[in-house]
Each structure stands twice: as structure tokens, then as C-alpha cells.
Amino acid sequence: MTTNRQSAATRETYGRTLLTMAEEHPDIVVLGGDLNVSTFVHLWRDQYPDRFFDFGPAEQNIVGVAAGLAAAGKIPFVSTFSVFGTGRPYDQLRVLVSQPSLNVKLICTHAGILTGEDGMSAHSIEDLSLMCALPSFSVVTPADAPETEQVIRSAATMQGPLYVRLPRAATPVVHTDGYRFRMGEGEVMREGSDVSIIACGSLVAPALDAAESLSGQGIQARVINLHTLAPADEPAIIAAAHETGAIVTAEEHYVHGGLGSIVAGVVARNQPVPVEMVALHGYTGSGPANELMAKNGLTAHGVEQAALRAIKRKR
Amino acid sequence: MAVVTQPMLTVEEMRAAALESRREILKMIFDAGSGHTGGSLSEIDILISLYFGVLRYDPGAPDWPERDRFVLSKGHASPGFYVTLARAGYFPASELSSYRKTDGLLQGHAHPITPGVEMNSGSLGMGLSFALGHALAARLDGRNYRVFALLGDGECQEGEVWEAAMSAAHHGADNLTAIIDRNRIQNDRFTDEVMTLEPLADRWRDFGWNVISCDGHEHADVLHALSEATDGGPTVIIADTVKGKGVSFMENNPGFHGRAPTADEYEAALKELA
Numbered sequence: 035m036t037t038n039r040q041s042a043a044t045r046e047t048y049g050r051t052l053l054t055m056a057e058e059h060p061d062i063v064v065l066g067g068d069l070n071v072s073t074f075v076h077l078w079r080d081q082y083p084d085r086f087f088d089f090g091p092a093e094q095n096i097v098g099v100a101a102g103l104a105a106a107g108k109i110p111f112v113s114t115f116s117v118f119g120t121g122r123p124y125d126q127l128r129v130l131v132s133q134p135s136l137n138v139k140l141i142c143t144h145a146g147i148l149t150g151e152d153g154m155s156a157h158s159i160e161d162l163s164l165m166c167a168l169p170s171f172s173v174v175t176p177a178d179a180p181e182t183e184q185v186i187r188s189a190a191t192m193q194g195p196l197y198v199r200l201p202r203a204a205t206p207v208v209h210t211d212g213y214r215f216r217m218g219e220g221e222v223m224r225e226g227s228d229v230s231i232i233a234c235g236s237l238v239a240p241a242l243d244a245a246e247s248l249s250g251q252g253i254q255a256r257v258i259n260l261h262t263l264a265p266a267d268e269p270a271i272i273a274a275a276h277e278t279g280a281i282v283t284a285e286e287h288y289v290h291g292g293l294g295s296i297v298a299g300v301v302a303r304n305q306p307v308p309v310e311m312v313a314l315h316g317y318t319g320s321g322p323a324n325e326l327m328a329k330n331g332l333t334a335h336g337v338e339q340a341a342l343r344a345i346k347r348k349r
Numbered sequence: 350m351a352v353v354t355q356p357m358l359t360v361e362e363m364r365a366a367a368l369e370s371r372r373e374i375l376k377m378i379f380d381a382g383s384g385h386t387g388g389s390l391s392e393i394d395i396l397i398s399l400y401f402g403v404l405r406y407d408p409g410a411p412d413w414p415e416r417d418r419f420v421l422s423k424g425h426a427s428p429g430f431y432v433t434l435a436r437a438g439y440f441p442a443s444e445l446s447s448y449r450k451t452d453g454l455l456q457g458h459a460h461p462i463t464p465g466v467e468m469n470s471g472s473l474g475m476g477l478s479f480a481l482g483h484a485l486a487a488r489l490d491g492r493n494y495r496v497f498a499l500l501g502d503g504e505c506q507e508g509e510v511w512e513a514a515m516s517a518a519h520h521g522a523d524n525l526t527a528i529i530d531r532n533r534i535q536n537d538r539f540t541d542e543v544m545t546l547e548p549l550a551d552r553w554r555d556f557g558w559n560v561i562s563c564d565g566h567e568h569a570d571v572l573h574a575l576s577e578a579t580d581g582g583p584t585v586i587i588a589d590t591v592k593g594k595g596v597s598f599m600e601n602n603p604g605f606h607g608r609a610p611t612a613d614e615y616e617a618a619l620k621e622l623a
Contacts, residue, residue: 063489087485087520095478095512102482105467107414108489110482125472126509130479134461134469 037243039206042179045143048200049074051186052111056082059190061109065100067091072202073113073143097123097138101130104137109190112138116145116158116199120165131195132168139189140165141198145175146236146286147314147330148203150323158199159314163291165197166264172217173264175199175285175293177238178207181261184215192217199235201286203323206239208259218262220270226254229341230274230281234260234293236332237284237312243334248341255341266296268304275305280344282310284337286327289313308347310340358401363568366436367397371595372622373432373445379615381449384457387605388501389429391532391565391590396433398571399497408438411464417494418483420468422476423501423530424458425607431455431463439465474507476500477527481517484525495579499528503535506544511556514583518557523582526575527558530565532592538603553585565590596621 052075055062063085070076070088079086089096093114100110112119119142120127131138145158165173172194176182182200189196208223215221223238224245233241238259245255256278258270274281281301283294294311301309318326327333358366370393378384400406404417421430428448435442440454440463447453454463458471468479480498487494504510517525531549533540540546550560559581563574565588578584592606593599596618599610610618 063485085489087516089512089516092509092512092516094474094509095481095516098475098478098509098513099482099485099516101468102479102484103486104482105461105479106483106486106490108482108486126475126478129469129472130475 037246039208039239041204041206043204044176044179044182044200045074045202047179047182048141048143048186049077051183053077053081055187055190059109061107062190063087063103063108063110065089065096065110065112067093067096067114067118069114072115075111075113091118093118093122094126097126098130100138101126101136110138112140114142115156116142116161117156120158120161120197124164128168132170135170135194137193137195139196139198141186141189141200143200144202145199146201147318147326148201148236148286148323150326151320153320154317157318159288159317160291161199162263162285162287162293166291166296168195171195171197171264172262173197174217174262175235176261177235177259178205178209180207180209180211180213181215184213185261188215188217201236205236208239208242215261218265218267220267221259221261222256222270223259224255224257226256227278228253228255229345230256230258230278231284231337231341232258232260232271232274232281232293232297233284234263236286237337240332240334240337241284244337244341247334247338253341253345260293260297263293263296266300268300271297271300272304275301275307279348280308282312282337282340282344284312286332287313289315308344310344312336312340360568363397363401366401367394368622370397370429370432370436372619374428375610375615375618377428377431377445377448378609380446381609383449383609384428385425385607386610387534387592387599387602388423388426388530388532390594390596390599391592392423392426392499392530393429393433394566394568395499395528395530395571395588396429398568398575400433400437402568402572403575404497405494406437408465411439415492415494418467418480418496420476420480420496420498421459421466421470422498423473423504424470426501427455427457427459430459430466434463434465437465473501473504474509477510477513477517480525481513481522484517484522485520487524495524495526497526497528499530501535502529502531502533502546502549503540503543505529505546505549514553514556514558517583525583526578527583527585529585529587530590531587532590534592534601534603534606536606550587559584561586563588566594
């Protein structure tokens, strides 16, 4: 079953939220790479042209300049597509941002496979792995628009490098207005004792739907929105392993190096229990986003089946 | 309010400082058993000219917001940088012995844990972008500091250098000066053999930069070029230098890009630098 929810484009939420922060945070500057309408920072560009710099599609330079601005006390927000913002300037992110731990905010859109028809070169399925491998970066995958707004507000006040992963498509809203995001603290969205579903980003809504369906079969699934992958909320993961005895991870990312790998590492080190991973197992081609998600099992049904497998593996 | 306390040397004093610095560079690299000799010897006269003739800074307050910024993009040539920073008063000369040592202050490639070092380095092509960030921040903050970046000539084979060059001109970074240590040798061999750089001056000019050439070992010439660089920018100074300058058997010898001298070579070099 699928719950009816409103949808909203988190990248638009990003652009609009940033705009509201300009007066409160005079040190924020925004850097773009010729994708400013798509990333919604054109709103900032048009209103604060003196605090906006376009560099064209030259991502190495964008990150290098952002590092210099951060070293001079600015709060640079860098925005482009996820495939271009992470892989292309990876060495600059490593040497100029991560190693000296500079205050650069890399907010990328068009992440995952929800870019659909643009095909595999546009599908960012390695970005979480890349960014979680940089020691000083915080890495956040908001689930919906309300969470995105809170993440962006936190970005301006937290110190240090931050990567935020947003999709192109509008995604279901799973939070109410009163929701309060806490960096590094997983959000238990539903309690349960038979299995834990740990999801992030676009898989949070399918995880909630899967839990609802499982409930109809007498299985109580805990659902955790692990929005922050780095630093990961180890206590929440260990508690899930300890208290429910089986775990499913669900992410719109390659199976290696993302949420599943991080959770499995924590579980293996602390409280070994079965872990099933709902994730991509390789590249996928062009097609409508919902078809690609279904083809790769990134659905409520896929999560539900994984939960049943995990429970079956319990000792 | 911080005070600018660096000594300003005469050209004669700079020559003496450079000679002593060359001995210190070799000692650091010999003691460490590894390090980049050739490029440290080619850049040292440029660094002495900058730190004792041009830059505004306060070694007691390395983060002084009004300081001029110097970015060593060719971060492997850190020994030349470190002896200059020590001479400028950022840390005691005794610290030079910590170069490349575990828990030492002086990393193999320059890193901002060292007082006076602005940027982490060791991967080529990044310094001009980073310097542009500081240059744009000066404009945003209404400060009038200048920003200098020292690049290797082989480093200009990195694409990011030209991304940065294009954007610095586009964004009118007139407080930004790039200096190229044009010693004509890179890691493997002569730059002309690896990848043609000429016409280097024309290439920078085509990217919208003012171009000045100078003899990178004549302090008066370097100082003159640096003073000319204040008139609208961005400006690049192509400083003709000799890799391994000062030691006959290291000069123009690609073998000394990235290795330490042996004991015999070290002794022979010191005699030449007496």
C-alpha cells in the first residue's frame, strides 16, 4: 500500500530557504557553475549579485575558490549537480576542504537516479560513498522539503565541511511543520520491535509504507530516518540491532559505500545481526524515474520483501 | 590592532639572506633524507623579495585580517617557504629541524598547521583558485590586502590553473598576482619535453591577464615586477629562474627535482654556498 502524500521539490526549498538567510548571515556567499536555475540559487543570484559568483562548468576552480573564501571567513555555499560537484572536484574537496576542515557547504541537486531519462552519466549513485570517505565532511540526505529547510538553516551555523544531497524530482513530504532536524541524530519515525528499517532520502517514504504493510501482517517495524550519514548516529543503529535483531537499509545509491555499508559496519563492530540492503547494484539506464526505481527494487514492496528476508535470517 | 613588524631588507641584505637560506634549505632536506631541492632553490629569491620587500604581515598575528596573502601553490617546494617564514619570525629557526618528522610543525607539503601557511598543498593546480577566493573576500569585506600565488611552471599543465585564470579576469580580481617560477624543469624532465608551455606569456595574456617578466634571481628585478603588478589586475609575473640555483651540479639538473643530496653532495654544495 502507498500512503497519499503531498510532494515538493527539495531543491526549490533549498533556494528559497537560502534567500531567507541572507540578512541574518552576511558572510554567506553563493558559488554556481552554470546550473543556477536548476539548483535554484538563481533566486540568490538575482537578489544578491554582489554575493554570488558564477564560474561556469569549472568545478575544480569553484571548490578551490570556495576554500579560499572560507579561509577568509566567508560561508560559501557551492551548488551544482551531484555528479559534477562531488566526483569532478574530488581532489580539491580532499586537499583544500576536508584536510584543513574549511567551512565550505556543498549543496548538490539532481542526486541519485531520479534524474531518470538523462541516463547513467547523470545518475549520481556514488556520491555518498565519495563524500563519506572524506574524514571531516558531514554528509546529509534530507528526506523531504521540511527537512531540507532545517538542514540548510543548520548549515549556516555549523562549522566545517558539509555535503547535502538533494534530488531533482519532487519527493513526498513525510514531516510535519513542527519537525526539528538534529545533525547526526537519527530520527525514529515509527517504533517497532521485530525489525528496523533504516532509510535515507527518497527511500524514507517507501520505508514508512513498507512498515505499514508489515503491520498488517503482524510485524512491527521500527523506521529510522538516518538523514545524517556522517557522522552516523551509532547509538541509534546499535539500539536498533539490539532491540529488533534484524536490519534493513534503504537508499537510492550504489550498495557499496553508502548507507548500507555504514550501517553494516556499525552493526558488525558492535551488535552483529542480519542486515539486508535495498540499494542499487550497478548503473541503470535512461527511463522515467518511477520506472527506474521500480526496476531496481527501490520501492515499498522492495523494502518489505527485504524486511521479511532479514527476519527469516534471525537466529 | 596588529602592527606590521617584518624587517624590510635592502637588495644587498636580500642577497645575503638568500645565500643563507639556500644553506638552510639543503640542511633541512639533507637532515630529513627527502624533499624537493631544485624548486626550493629556484624560488627562494622570489620569496625573500616578497617577504622582506612587499608583503604586509604580522608574524605575531598570522591571522591578522588585513595581512597580504601569500599562497604557495607549488607546495612541494616547502623548504624554501619554511626557511623564509622562520626568517620572517613566524616560528623559531630551530623548528626547521621538524621538517617531515612525525608530529612536526613542518609537513612535507605546506599545510596551514604551520603559522604563516595559508593553504594546504601537495596536489598541483589549486593555489590560484584558492588565492582568488581570498581576493574576492577582500572585495566583499572592503579590505585592501593583496593576494599572491606562487606557481610552478610545470604546474601550469593543470587544467584548474586555466579555469582559475579565466575566472579571475572575468571577476576583475585586480588585487591578485600570480608568480610563475619558470625554472623549465618538472618532476620527470624538462618541461618542454613533457608538455609545451610556450608561448606562456601570450597564453596568460589571452586569458585576460597583465603579464610581466623578470629575472627571478635578481631581487631588484623581482621587486620592480611586484611593484608594477599593483596597476590593475590580475597580473602574472613570469620569473625566469634556474632549477637548483646556487649549486653548480644541481643547476638545470632534473635529477634534483625531488631528491635529497647525499652526504658528499651536501658537503660539496655547502662549499659552493659559503
